[in-house]
Amino acid sequence: MTPLLNARQTADALPYPALADEIQALLRDPGVVVPPRTVQPLAGGGSLFVMPAADARVAITKLITFIPDNATRHLPAIQGDIVVFDALTGQRTALLDGPTVTARRTAAVSLLAARLLAPRTDGPLLIVGAGVQGRAHLEAFQAGLGVREVWVASRSTASADALVQHARSLGMNAGRAMDADAALADCPLVVSCTSAQAVALRARPRTDAFVAAVGAFTPRMVEWAPEVCRWFAADGLVVVDTRDADHEAGDLLQAGIDVPALATLADVVREPPTHRRDRPVFFKSCGWAGWDLAAARCVLSGQAPQR
Template structure:
């Protein structure tokens, strides 16, 4: 499928619903992903997953400095098979699925965890993930106001124009830390090559931290993460975050005891207090959920 067809097959609300259903499905099996360093400084990710009906393998490359080459940071495909007879069913555009399923995971987490969902929404990082989260939170939560911060004022202005085209109130902010005081919804979606946020979120904030998905990557200052561990609630997307959640690991926190999104969905997480910090690292199960959406739509048009 082309990027446009892949996007059209994955509306954010339906994808979030499918992710929640997947987290309740005992037939889902997701082996650890393989991350192979590349000679140019990037990484090759090999991510298989299966359930009783569908099997997938995601093959993507991540090259963080590809913007300087005029290329996307993430490239690749997701191959979808029938788990019963082994037939290849389709090939999905990898970057499109990655953007939309990551935003849908954040949307699902916000549905369950956000003390307030009315916004305003602060987006830090105006790239592909910033755009996907803007659309997902507008479509899925009804957010009507967004503030955008980026190292690139031009990128921030582009995302602001897109938000206004969707009918939102939107403006660029140059100080993300100061903007935290005005926003109960926060998405950090930077390249995570250096700390981008040093301020504390509001006491009623929900933060989706999606930029850092390896131990060496970081968006939030370690002292902020340690403070949130004492005064707020930390939740991770999956147990893979135990060794991948750069923001939390670089803060010296023990990630293993933290509840996962699956625990939250299944009602196995404890009580929450203070700001909620949801750390998303990625998982092939989210790509499997996207494949399930596409396959179900094809079988039941």
């Protein structure tokens, strides 16, 4: 029978360190094929995403909807599933909870980028945006990097307080950051995962900072001020998750940065860049079905792959 994993079972099958390892292995796999995703606009301003991917053993299709204003309906913004097939027989082998995979694989990609690029990984960590991605990144950086201190900035006091309490339940020192720009001075690890409807960060991070910019995944979305992005491009290192960012990385595109000239995470995995460790790093994440394929591979393997 085909395993039908609910949200909790999907999360349990995707521990962050193992998932980050699988993502790294996938980026070294020449057999991975990821066609462009289809984005179908929906009535009311939402979108339906159809995202296939395959390797020599596994094929997946991710079917999710993104409805930005679903909070007003007391519903999650992202809903859907990931269907997993055996690439040789065509049999369905698993059905995974789409929002859970999306949250965990996105945070695991940021974790891998931090492992490879962050000038320092001990924290403190600043999380800007206390929604699903804020929680996932908190857990990923705690599990994968051993971060012990986190500060949370959010427009919602209730959401920020809830994430702070969750961090404390994990044994972390945690508190609310009343001013995200001011908190940048004290945090070498930064994750921005806001709704990206307007600029949320205008100050320059530390010169030894690693930033994972997650919220903006369309050309019109934005979290970071253009002048800060241009500062990263001039004085630091800017890396994108995949070449899809060439037309999706809103923060960078609105700053007038030549995104196609930037290195991708796959480039970093294959040939780590030589950059001064006292320079800031800006990692722009937009999403890719390959990450969902890595999650399916991780679930099917049932254990962390060998590096």
